[in-house]
Amino acid sequence: MPITHAKTLSTLLLCGALLLTSGCGTGTSGPSASAPSTESRVIDNCGRKVSFAGDGPRRAVSLNQGTTEIMLSLGLADRMAGTAMWTDPVMKGLEKANAGVERLAENNPSFEKVLDTEPDFVAASFASTLGKGGVATREQFEQLGVPTYLSPSDCQGKDNSGDGDGVRTAPLSVDTVYGEVRDLARVFGVEERGEELVGRLQARVEKATAGLDASDVTLLYWFANSESPYMAGCCGAPGIITRELGAKNVFDDTTEEWPQINWETVADRNPDVLVIGDLTRKSQTAESAAKKIAFLESDPVTRNMDAVRNKRYVLLSGQAMNPTIRTVEGVEQVAAALRAHGRTK
Structure with a gap:
């Protein structure tokens, strides 16, 4: 039976009152609700302190694939009420767990859609998701007693105040990704x-x-x-991959996360290897690797690049190119491809 908006708001306000003592939600799986832990856990998250007590969330909603896959990898599917914002198929090995969690939307769900799940915790990978123009602001959720969490990789050493995908003020470290895993594990006990x-x-x-x-x-x-391509700057998730391999990004002279760069400049830089996002979403042109390669091999500006003529391509999921646990997958796949292409010493 559909939950009315008024009922949802009432439930969330009640959750807010109870959250710090016993948690809330209607889920029955996970640790026993009859004997909750009394330990208080505080997470310092992107300049906010988020507190949890008892056994942690029981109706969590993850608004981005990155946070979703961390939760699923931690065995928390039975404590999740919904997911959203998918660019790729779920990580291998998590298919069964993911199938048991409601997918609220392929992209951003409405604020009301999220509230209808009666969440007691909301997490996101990107500040744009938990901000103006996204699903809702952190303040909007917190006014209803719903604590929120933002991936540290999108706030630590990063300025999101301008247009685009933000600017890195310091290179992202893989330790920040590991820190997010530890944070979410602590949230759920x-x-x-x-x-x-x-x-x-x-x-x-x-x-x-x-x-x-x-x-x-x-x-x-x-x-x-393909018209105004998004290329990786120096210091986001692709920077982690590049540094782990000891290679060089041809656009390491920009701190923008994903600057849009014209093809003449790309051809002039003439990289040895092209790492190509193979996305299944449909919000931009040339999302799939097949469409990207077809463009590269037919466009008069790009078809004579060394990497294109020699088909030195590495295909990565969008998540492997975002700062998530899938970035490790990116390290593995790019390393294997460099060896296969004979590009290592």
């Missing part, structure tokens, strides 16, 4: 799972980069759009 996940991710990076020397390789990262 599953710290041991968080440490286990971080350990697995660290081991994968070490294995992928062992003995690799890509110091003579130049890379270009193309996320989306």
Whole structure:
């Protein structure tokens, strides 16, 4: 039976009153509600302190795929009430868990749609999602007693005040991604799972980069759009991949997260290898890798680039090019491709 908007607001206000003592929501899975933990947990998140008590959220909503996949990887599907904003299929191994969580929208859901799930926690990967023009501001959720969480990778060392996708004031570190895993594990009271996940991710990076020397390789990262292409600047998730491999990004002279750069400039930089986003969403031109490659090989400006003539492409999911746990997947795949293309020493 659909929940009316008035009922939702009433429930959320009640949740706000109860959240710091016992949590709220209608879910019955997870730790026993009859004997909640009394431990208080405080997360320092992007300049805000977010408090949790008891066993943590039971009806969490994740508004971006990055936070969703962390929660699913921590085994929290039974404590999630909804997900949104998908660019790719869910990470391998999480299909079954993801299938049991309602998908509210492929892109941004409405504020009302989120409220209808009666959330007791809302997380997002990007400030634009929890801000004006996004789903709603953090203040709007918090006025209803719903605590929010923003991925540190989109606020630490980053200025989101201007247009576009923001500017990095300091290079993003993979440790920030690991910190998000630990934060979310602490929110839900599953710290041991968080440490286990971080350990697995660290081991994968070490294995992928062992003995690799890509110091003579130049890379270009193309996320989306063929008319005004979004290319990676120096210091976001592609910067993590580049630094882990010891390579160089041909646009490491810009601190913009995803500047739009004309093809004449791209051709002039003539990178050795093109790292191409293979997205399944449909909000920009040339989302899929197939469409990107078809463009590159037919356009008179790009078809004579060395990487295009030699088909030196690496295909990555959009999530691997965002600052998430999938960035580790990006390190693995780019490292493997450089070896396959004979571009390492």
